[in-house]
Amino acid sequence: MAAIPKEKPSRIDEARAQFARYKADVKARGKPFYPYAMFHDTIMSLVVVCVIIGLAAMWKWSAWGPGHDPTHKGLLGPEVDPPADPGTTSFVPRPDWYFYFLFYLLRIFKWPESVFLGTIGVPTIALILLIGLPFLDRRRERRLSARPVAMVAAVLTVLSMAVLTWKGATANEALASEVIADVPHWVQVENLPSNALPGAKLFATAGCTACHTYAGAGGSNLGAPDLTDIGTRNLGIDFQIRHLQCPSCVNPGSPMPHFASLGNERLHQLAVFLEASKGAH
């Protein structure tokens, strides 16, 4: 079959010609996969298996501490943390390290209206760009020096992922033991009545400060509002309790976890504390 001669070959024709050249070149002067490439693959795979065994061994030998406490922390963390407890008092939401960048992205978009951007928006756009890459960059050119845009984009992507991961790793989680030390300070600046004290202690220990800031303490996450002067909004004890039991039932779409497991008495204490928080003076 004779091809109809064209003035200038189209992009796809050129790409096809190049691939046919590639096939011919590989056939004429390539080398067989076995043993050449396979030899390198095997060595690399052995290295991978050794690294994995090495990490497992390091984890074991440094974590198995005195008295064989499974929660003792070694170089690479403990064997296991204490059992899950929904009515917990120390809430440290930490994903595995390869989600740190997402985790930190959430802290950048702190305003409630924009949380959606951090949680779903930016990752979705990034994923679409990644999948679409072969269709965005359709040139045949593969040499690095002739692909400046791709190279700059790559460096920026790697840098921002590294920075986000690093910031996520070092982000200060508000630990219950540290936050509870702030309670007397809260009583002072907020002029809290004594019946708000049990609620204040609960607030410091139940993990609320992992997402909410209060009188300068805690860290903001997931777009949770500052609660320093939540009482000035006079939402009412009933509302507070219902919200804590099921945040998304009263504020649709709320990402705040349910705290129904704290029990009615403690929820009431929390509500009293929240309503008494009229702002720092």
Place this chain on the structure above:
Amino acid sequence: MATTYRRTPTKAELRRQRMEELVNYPLDWLEERSGLVGGVRYFLFRNVPSDVNWMQTLGSAALTAFLVQAITGVILAMYYTPSASTDPATGKPVAWESIVNITDHVTMGWLVRGMHKWGASVFIILMFLHMGRVFLFGAYKYPRELNWIVGVLILVMGMMEGFTGYLLPWDQTAYWASVVGINLNGTAPFLGPWLAQFLRGGQEIGGETLTRFYSLHMLVIPAAIIGLITLHLYLVIRLGVTSPPWSKEAAGMEPEEEEPVTARPGLTRPVPRTAGGTAMQAEPGGRD
């Protein structure tokens, strides 16, 4: 594989010949009925570009890490109990206890669990490095676009595998990371709340969530990954791997850029620049 002899074969030669036939018999049997031997032979002895680079071992390294996860995962599944209910004897959740049991009491359990735990990170790192290599080489371009997309899907599945596996020890970190993660899904428009509800298996994160995550982690996602890896490798073998873009003898390079063709005796150039379309018709699907 009968050998022909110019003279009458000696006894020893005949015995040797019979031995060879005996050894080859199962392979010939298999080949005649499946063509698998030919397939493996094609896989092993197909040519790859002569200038492949160490960076091109990252894909098979990721495959090795995945196999480590699969093997250690199967062993863990023999001892792990995905139950959030409390053991009346100790007051601790059953899943958490089974993890402690695997690590402290099962023979070599610490090694199997340690390899699975750390292998997960190694797998993710290798996938990212491999993707970086493919990007650097521009190997996502025609005709390998589809394989890039398959790769991105594997990457996403791999991270979902990490997310679902993280909950299984049922400890504090695991539990609260999943609370936050599931609530994040819940913020997505339309499908979000539904997805969060599905993952939780109810209003609160509890036993239902754990069994759901377990089934996703050990059945659904691995099956998807295995399917995708198979497709990925099929495409790699069919299309071949790319030469490093900086290589002086990169396969498929523009004729103008090369040294004179005469410098490489035996090199055939069946495809003049303007006749690309024809060449592809002569070689359907680009198979060699």
